[in-house]
Amino acid sequence: MWIAGAWALAQTIGDEAEMERLQNRAEEAIANGDADGAAMNSGKAALMASQLAARQQDQAIIQFYRGAEALFRAQEHAYRALALFQRAGGQPPASSGVCGTMRLARKYVRDSMRLLEEKASASIETGHLQQTHHLHAGAADWVKTIKGMSADFQCGENAVNR
Numbered sequence: 001m002w003i004a005g006a007w008a009l010a011q012t013i014g015d016e017a018e019m020e021r022l023q024n025r026a027e028e029a030i031a032n033g034d035a036d037g038a039a040m041n042s043g044k045a046a047l048m049a050s051q052l053a054a055r056q057q058d059q060a061i062i063q064f065y066r067g068a069e070a071l072f073r074a075q076e077h078a079y080r081a082l083a084l085f086q087r088a089g090g091q092p093p094a095s096s097g098v099c100g101t102m103r104l105a106r107k108y109v110r111d112s113m114r115l116l117e118e119k120a121s122a123s124i125e126t127g128h129l130q131q132t133h134h135l136h137a138g139a140a141d142w143v144k145t146i147k148g149m150s151a152d153f154q155c156g157e158n159a160v161n162r
Contacts, residue, residue, distance in 0.1 A: 019048040019068070026075065035083035039076050046072035064128050064135075067115030071139050074108035077101050078146055085153055092154040099155035105146050112139040 022045035029037035046069045053065035081101035085094050094102075116136040149155075 015048055015052055019045050019052065022048060023072070026079070030079060035079045035086060039079035039083060042072050042076035042079060046070075046076060061128060063115050064132055067112050067132070067139075068135055070108045070112035070115060071135055071142065074105045074112060074139075074142055074146065077105035077108060078142070078149060081105065081153070082149065092152065094153035094155055098153055099150075102146065102150045102153060102155045106150070109139055109142045109146055113143065 022041045026038045026041035026045065029035075029041060049065045049069035049072060053062045053069065056062045056065065078101075081094075081098045084098045084101065088095055088098070113136070116132055116139055
């Protein structure tokens with residue numbers, strides 16, 4: 001029984017590390033101008049967060065991983081929109097596909113903010129609490145990033161579908 005518990009803990013820690021590595025790869029890819037690679041790695045990190053959430057029993061930890069998953073999905077969609085925009089020539093106004101993808105990014109980042117908010121993380125132990133604060137701050141930054149990208153693409157809230 002102890003061995004099975006230790007294996008499950010080791011697997012979770014290993015998967016958390018892999019999720020972080022995927023996020024780092026996404027950041028490296030976007031820093032190198034590879035929006036497609038960044039989207040792919042963010043999507044994989046979201047999948048890893050979803051798998052980690054599915055293995056948890058504690059509702060606060062499940063909510064933490066769901067918040068991480070939503071943040072990574074927001075990043076994935078924002079990066080995918082950037083890749084589409086660049087492939088289409090990079091001139092605003094962006095296509096309806098780009099703007100629709102940005103709307104998905106906006107939805108996911110709002111979901112992340114809700115899931116990672118302060119009151120939701122009150123029952124999380126110290127280790128995950130620090131991660132929750134870090135992810136919440138990251139989500140707040142992504143709210144601004146997505147808003148800025150939407151403005152650059154001319155995909156405002158009131159923009160007519162193109």
